[in-house]
Amino acid sequence: SQQGEEDPQALSIQEGENATMNCSYKTSINNLQWYRQNSGRGLVHLILIRSNEREKHSGRLRVTLDTSKKSSSLLITASRAADTASYFCATDGEGSSNTGKLIFGQGTTLQVKP
Template identity: 90%
Template sequence: SQQGEEDPQALSIQEGENATMNCSYKTSINNLQWYRQNSGRGLVHLILIRSNEREKHSGRLRVTLDTSKKSSSLLITASRAADTASYFCATPLTQNTGFQKLVFGTGTRLLVSP
């Protein structure tokens, strides 16, 4: 089952515009991660935000985390055609083995047109 769900499922914007994607999750977490996937390729880690952080920046990326609402957002500013990809949020779930597994959401497909 999915731990997180992204919203919207698909987003189409023009180059230079900002893109905002949202993620909701179900259980308590110690961190939340965002990944990017170009079509049919492997996932690439973008950013990790810890549960005691509210906002984090990395280049043109801005991530927020609201643990009271169990939600996160990813903002990509001044988007480029090369940002076209699927974006996934992921949260770790701790099992009774003590090991954590990373559970991914359903993804947002972003299309940036020149």
């Protein structure tokens, strides 16, 4: 069963604006990861947040995790045209029987206009 659902499916903003993407999941997790995928390319790992963490930063990226609501958000501040890509959240499945495999959400397609 699909673990992650992302919202919105598509987002279009102007350069310099902030972009927020949300991810919801269904079962308990050990960690949640965010990946970026440029068109026609492989995925690039952005950030990993563990279930006992609430917020994590990496450069212009801020990720929050609310395990009570089973949701996460990715904020990209001061967006650039080079941030145009699809962004996927991925969770590691059910906590008690974690096998380590990742289940990806459907992704948010972000377009940043110059």
